[in-house]
Amino acid sequence: QFPGWSTRADGSIVIATGNDDALGVYTCTPYNSYGTAGASRPTRVLLKDPPTFTVRPKEEYFQEVGRELVIPCAAHGDPPPTVTWGKVGSVGQSGAQVDGNSSLIFHPLLKEQHGLWECTATNAVASVSTATTVHVLGTSPHAVTNVSVLPLLLAANISWEPGFDGGYFQRFSVWYTPLVKHPPRAHHDWVSLAVPPGAQHLLVENLQPDTSYQFSVLAQNKLGSGPFSQIVTSVPRGFPVTTVPPEPPAVTVRILLSPPRALSANETTRGVLLCWQPPAQLSVPLSGYALELRQDRGGWEVLERSIPGTESQVLVPGLIKDAFYEFRLVAFAGSYISDPSNTVNVSTAG
CATH class of the missing domain: 2.60.40.10 (Immunoglobulins)
Incomplete structure (x- = not known):
């Protein structure tokens, strides 16, 4: 018995570290005070290697829409692994191809192929993965995400996380409408407010109290508009019953702030x-x-x-x-x- 080897109460043998010492043919012989009925059939222990990447993709790639992009990925192991690609959050390869060297090929590169891609190497021993981000330039913006609405007094504060800008500076606008009982209104019937450049939130004021409103955010750049975000519904608060004391007068303070x-x-x-x-x-x-x-x-x-x-x-x-x-x-x-x-x-x- 080698260091790190042990047997369990049920007769199993535990080999803590697989190496050349473990190679060979094994049998198990059960016995008690009456003797034994003989050894088990022999079993052979073989050592196999999990997949290891020999070529990894870079952390991120930037390429213009409509152009070709090739991302390499290769691995070895025993038995030889199968290498597959997939877009995180999507099913399959989203229109991309994989060549005989396991490289991911975009020809042409599409706006919808922007995002996180994963290369996975799998054999009978294990499965390992590595990821890369594809930035598709020269497109309209992607939809904003994580839109949230904070109801305030006769107002609502809208915040969001920008999507990829397509390689150009993007601006945002907040669209809203009161929620009525007839079918939902098209976006062109909604009220829109421009968001100051660079901001990721907007205060929408002068709303009706205790009325449901729907909110959506739209991103635009020099090439056009992205899709509207998901619609979020919220109800602004009405006036409180108690009286709020007036705020103290502001104090003027001289601030010194020179340029970088x-x-x-x-x-x-x-x-x-x-x-x-x-x-x-x-x-x-x-x-x-x-x-x-x-x-x-x-x-x-x-x-x-x-x-x-x-x-x-x-x-x-x-x-x-x-x-x-x-x-x-x-x-x-x-x-x-x-x-x-x-x-x-x-x-x-x-």
Whole structure:
């Protein structure tokens, strides 16, 4: 008996670590005080290897819609494993193909193929998986998710998580309508409110008390509109019975908040890395930064408004080829926003 081997009360043998010592032919002989009826039929122990990836896909891929994209994945094991691909949250390969080398092929790449893909290697011993994210550029936005409605006094606060923007800056609008007893109204009969650039929530005011409302969120970019989000129903609160005391008068405080300094851009294999230094003058705690960009001398748009105040760099991936970009940064502390930083230019021509 080797180290790590043991027997159980039912006669089973436990081999803690499978190695060459375990190889061979085994029999089991039961016995008691009267003797034994003989050994069992022999059984052979063989060692097999679980699948191991020899080629893993990258963590993420960026490609324009309509183009070809090939994602490699390969594995070995004993017995040789079967390699399959699937889109997480969907059934099958969503129109993609797998070639003889187990690579996933998109030809052409479709908007619906954006998302998380999983490569799985399986044999008789085990099944192992690895995942990659496919970003499909040059499309209209994807639907927002996790829409929630917080009922307030004659109002409602709508919040959501943005879907992928398709490679372009996206804006949002909140659509709502009172819930009536006749069939649901089409979206073009609803009231729509534009959301400030970069925001992921909106306060809808002047609603009727104790009336059910339906809410939906729509994303749009330069190529068009994405699908409406799921519809959420909520009932705003009416006036309370008790009297709310008036709020104390506001006190004016002078705030010093200078712009971020020394913004610079460096091109990397994963995108453009922007670096900066914090504001020189700061009389209140820094809440964070917002990154603005404009493309080909167009209007300034907010690309990211939730950069933590502790950060001093941010990576911007997925810029479109043959375009001219300008970036600038603003700092904010609470509701106070600084003037913009210096502007840096990035060209993706060539």
